[in-house]
Amino acid sequence: MKSIAKSENLGVASRTKFLSFPWSSHAWIPDLQQMRLLATQSECADRLASAVESERQCTSQMRSLIDQISVQQGKIVALEEEKKLQDEEFTHLKALVQDLEKKGLQSLLNNLEVPVAAVVIMACNRPDYLQRTIQSVLKYQTSVASKFPLFVSQDGTNRDVKNMALSFKQLTYLQHLDFTPVHTERPGELIAYYKIARHYKWALDELFIKHNFSRVIILEDDMEIAPDFFDYFEATASILENDKTIMAVSSWNDNGQVQFVHDPKTLYRSDFFPGLGWMLSKSIWDELSPKWPKAYWDDWIRLKEIHRERQFIHPEVCRTYNFGEHGSSMGQYFKKYLEPIKLNDVHVDWKTMDLSYLTEDKFLRHFAKLVAHAKPVHGPDLILKAHNTDGDAWIQYKDQADFEQIARQFGIFEEWKDGIPRTAYKGVVVFRHQTSRRIYLVGPDSLKLLGLEHS
Numbered sequence: 001m002k003s004i005a006k007s008e009n010l011g012v013a014s015r016t017k018f019l020s021f022p023w024s025s026h027a028w029i030p031d032l033q034q035m036r037l038l039a040t041q042s043e044c045a046d047r048l049a050s051a052v053e054s055e056r057q058c059t060s061q062m063r064s065l066i067d068q069i070s071v072q073q074g075k076i077v078a079l080e081e082e083k084k085l086q087d088e089e090f091t092h093l094k095a096l097v098q099d100l101e102k103k104g105l106q107s108l109l110n111n112l113e114v115p116v117a118a119v120v121i122m123a124c125n126r127p128d129y130l131q132r133t134i135q136s137v138l139k140y141q142t143s144v145a146s147k148f149p150l151f152v153s154q155d156g157t158n159r160d161v162k163n164m165a166l167s168f169k170q171l172t173y174l175q176h177l178d179f180t181p182v183h184t185e186r187p188g189e190l191i192a193y194y195k196i197a198r199h200y201k202w203a204l205d206e207l208f209i210k211h212n213f214s215r216v217i218i219l220e221d222d223m224e225i226a227p228d229f230f231d232y233f234e235a236t237a238s239i240l241e242n243d244k245t246i247m248a249v250s251s252w253n254d255n256g257q258v259q260f261v262h263d264p265k266t267l268y269r270s271d272f273f274p275g276l277g278w279m280l281s282k283s284i285w286d287e288l289s290p291k292w293p294k295a296y297w298d299d300w301i302r303l304k305e306i307h308r309e310r311q312f313i314h315p316e317v318c319r320t321y322n323f324g325e326h327g328s329s330m331g332q333y334f335k336k337y338l339e340p341i342k343l344n345d346v347h348v349d350w351k352t353m354d355l356s357y358l359t360e361d362k363f364l365r366h367f368a369k370l371v372a373h374a375k376p377v378h379g380p381d382l383i384l385k386a387h388n389t390d391g392d393a394w395i396q397y398k399d400q401a402d403f404e405q406i407a408r409q410f411g412i413f414e415e416w417k418d419g420i421p422r423t424a425y426k427g428v429v430v431f432r433h434q435t436s437r438r439i440y441l442v443g444p445d446s447l448k449l450l451g452l453e454h455s
Contacts, residue, residue, distance in 0.1 A: 118148070124158065126324075129221045132323070136224040144230050145170065162175065239355060240281055259411075271309075368450040374438065378395075396442045
């Protein structure tokens with residue numbers, strides 16, 4: 001600004017000097033160089049004034065931007081503080097939930113008795129089914145609650161299912177929340193089977209790993225149980241624990257329809273995984289969990305590469321009844337195979353029964369002896385011939401197609417999985433046929449596997 005003033009003063013002085021030139025014949029003619037200098041000085045003064053004004057505006061804009069940045073930084077600091085508080089609150093709530101969960105579990109185990117197995121009911125979106133299942137379980141579980149602590153594991157956020165589960169104080173509620181999109185591996189597959197497999201893995205990890213149970217009994221939300229359900233699993237728990245050739249114990253018989261069963265005390269070994277109310281040990285889960293499939297978990301267990309020739313114990317007369325006509329399987333098999341199932345209704349004192357015959361070597365001899373005492377039936381009219389046979393009968397099938405044709409005549413399950421018919425032991429499917437007499441459908445290699453090839 002001082003330079004501008006100086007220039008202006010210089011301009012005044014110059015004009016004064018020009019006006020004071022003495023008049024002469026040439027005094028009125030201005031000096032050309034002086035005129036140019038004055039013009040240049042004036043132009044420079046104007047430019048300088050413009051530059052000063054631009055600098056002033058830039059300074060003002062910069063100060064405004066600095067103020068805006070300062071405000072934004074203040075907001076960022078506030079948001080960071082808010083996030084820190086939210087993180088602290090989340091950590092506190094998480095610890096509180098874990099503490100409440102432990103207290104809830106401890107209240108079930110307050111007598112310090114080591115549980116036989118945790119019982120978990122797998123649920124999703126059927127509150128009416130869940131209520132019926134819980135009521136059936138509590139009818140017999142209440143007296144043995146310390147041995148069989150009860151859980152409900154819900155997949156998803158269905159409010160009615162959650163409220164139904166929480167209305168029962170005798171159980172512990174678990175909720176599986178996973179909103180990761182499901183991508184099926186093949187076109188046309190139901191997403192539900194992928195979600196079910198995901199839920200099973202989560203729930204079993206919770207019970208075996210987080211809560212450290214040694215055994216877990218898995219039920220679904222559409223099952224009723226028999227009066228001796230818990231006694232049955234308590235009696236077979238030691239076999240599951242000690243016999244490494246047993247992979248699981250089931251309460252279900254696929255051919256357990258009322259016309260095919262007779263003796264509620266009879267148990268079998270099978271190469272086919274029955275599911276539908278089954279007990280698993282922690283050592284087996286430690287093996288299965290890391291490689292658990294994305295979908296169709298039950299058929300996955302039925303693969304030979306998964307069960308590796310280990311077998312499954314199941315009763316002749318079912319200890320569970322599946323009433324789930326509506327669900328993920330769309331009622332498949334319900335009318336023909338599930339609805340006619342016989343649910344055991346008599347008391348069996350499992351504590352007094354010797355079940356040592358179920359161990360691997362003993363059962364092979366035991367079962368081979370039963371087959372050896374049966375009489376062979378051949379040719380057409382198999383049902384009539386079997387019915388007229390005095391005592392048990394056995395019928396040999398040549399291959400899967402032959403088996404399906406024979407099974408269709410009697411009305412038992414025709415289905416195979418990975419080369420194994422449902423309920424089969426060493427390729428032999430056994431069932432009663434409207435009497436106490438057994439019928440054995442014997443595979444092409446069964447007699448050899450039973451040591452009866454030359455019998």
